[in-house]
Amino acid sequence: MNNLLNFLFIILLMLFPLSGKAQQLSLQDCFEIGTKNYSDFKIQALKIEQSQKAKRSIASSFLPQIGISASHSYNFGSSINPSSNNREPSNIQSDNISIDFRASLIDFSKWSENNIQNYDIEIEKWNYEIIEMQFQMLILEKYMKALTLQEWQKSMQNQVDNSNQTLKRILDKVEQGKRPKSDAYDMQVIFLQETNDFEKVKADEHVAKLELLQLINSQSFQANQMVMSFPEVLFYRDENYTVNQNPSLQKTNASLLKNQAEQKQLQKVYLPTLDFVYSYGTFYAQKINNLSDTNFQFQNQLKDNKSQFVGLSLYIPVFSKGNNSQKSKLKELDYRILKEEEIKETKRLSDNLQIAKTKISFLSEEQNRLIAIEEISEKALETTASKYIFDKVDASNYKLAKNQLLQSQYNLLSNKIQFFSEIYQLELQFK
Numbered sequence: 001m002n003n004l005l006n007f008l009f010i011i012l013l014m015l016f017p018l019s020g021k022a023q024q025l026s027l028q029d030c031f032e033i034g035t036k037n038y039s040d041f042k043i044q045a046l047k048i049e050q051s052q053k054a055k056r057s058i059a060s061s062f063l064p065q066i067g068i069s070a071s072h073s074y075n076f077g078s079s080i081n082p083s084s085n086n087r088e089p090s091n092i093q094s095d096n097i098s099i100d101f102r103a104s105l106i107d108f109s110k111w112s113e114n115n116i117q118n119y120d121i122e123i124e125k126w127n128y129e130i131i132e133m134q135f136q137m138l139i140l141e142k143y144m145k146a147l148t149l150q151e152w153q154k155s156m157q158n159q160v161d162n163s164n165q166t167l168k169r170i171l172d173k174v175e176q177g178k179r180p181k182s183d184a185y186d187m188q189v190i191f192l193q194e195t196n197d198f199e200k201v202k203a204d205e206h207v208a209k210l211e212l213l214q215l216i217n218s219q220s221f222q223a224n225q226m227v228m229s230f231p232e233v234l235f236y237r238d239e240n241y242t243v244n245q246n247p248s249l250q251k252t253n254a255s256l257l258k259n260q261a262e263q264k265q266l267q268k269v270y271l272p273t274l275d276f277v278y279s280y281g282t283f284y285a286q287k288i289n290n291l292s293d294t295n296f297q298f299q300n301q302l303k304d305n306k307s308q309f310v311g312l313s314l315y316i317p318v319f320s321k322g323n324n325s326q327k328s329k330l331k332e333l334d335y336r337i338l339k340e341e342e343i344k345e346t347k348r349l350s351d352n353l354q355i356a357k358t359k360i361s362f363l364s365e366e367q368n369r370l371i372a373i374e375e376i377s378e379k380a381l382e383t384t385a386s387k388y389i390f391d392k393v394d395a396s397n398y399k400l401a402k403n404q405l406l407q408s409q410y411n412l413l414s415n416k417i418q419f420f421s422e423i424y425q426l427e428l429q430f431k
Helices: 002-015 027-037 039-054 109-175 181-216 247-268 323-389 395-430
Strands: 023-025 065-075 078-081 086-089 091-106 226-228 273-288 306-315
Touching (some): 027 039, 109 247, 109 323
Parallel strands (some): 023 226
């Protein structure tokens, strides 16, 4: 009998080993750590910065273009003398230097281009929100799974402790000759089965916590020392959640507005543009016998040969080979596709929202019933355990009462976890 007690003591050490300092981890901690470490957030943040850098203000799009040009050339044989504009049998060295200035005064398409760039930035920001929503939904799923196993393990631990105490009492009665050895064997089977179930849940909990840590890419926590807490209780009201707050739908709306701005820009291509042009330059030419006579003396060139040009350039589009018309039709088709996608997404989100609200209502109602079932199951187990100790019922009845309590505790825990999960999903998707 002493050997059996030693065996039980070893099993208990395996069940409840000495552990290091507990590491607290909340759902909000997971959100924050995951956002810092998840590479998709960093990539999308760079895309937002890229779109912001690509944007130009309306004023900057009307800034002038200024350039300097210079040329040095030779004409050999019969050539035109730039000074007299007559053809002569001579070799001519020519040099030209100019400063050119061009500024757009009227260009309606540039106003639409600025709006389009604003929508590009907005769409990238909504992409970031979508990535964040999807990632946090995945974290929520992993967190709730690990939390369920952690809390379920506590309930099973209580049952293992209870079975261990009952087994010790039965063994004492067997030693005293008050109970047959078969009762001890029956109780040992119950205890070992519960021990095995407990170890399995413990292993599943460790794997679930490890998956969560891998998802948020954290090296600061250890799965076997991590203690998870229930999420903060959120105030739930139906009217707080609408499909219009979903980032996927917001992105689609921004894409529709961008498409409309692009169609307006295509229409403005048919409008006239007006540019201001100014040029200041000088021309130098001289006769030479050969290349060795090249002369770069420009002392009087700017004074004697300078010239200036000032003008306005008006361009009125008349025909563009149908390119703009084709682009406009394609943009109209894109708009219709986006509109259908918006209708489809709105329907999907509305259905999901309605289902989630219905689930929350049912889960809330079921909670009170499950609490009552658990309380009755606890009393039933207490009564059956007392009867079993005094040999009023057999081990099968005792095991049945324990299983009923375990099932009621699991149902209550599952209901609570699902209730939290549904509300947090609403918070992430529709608020």
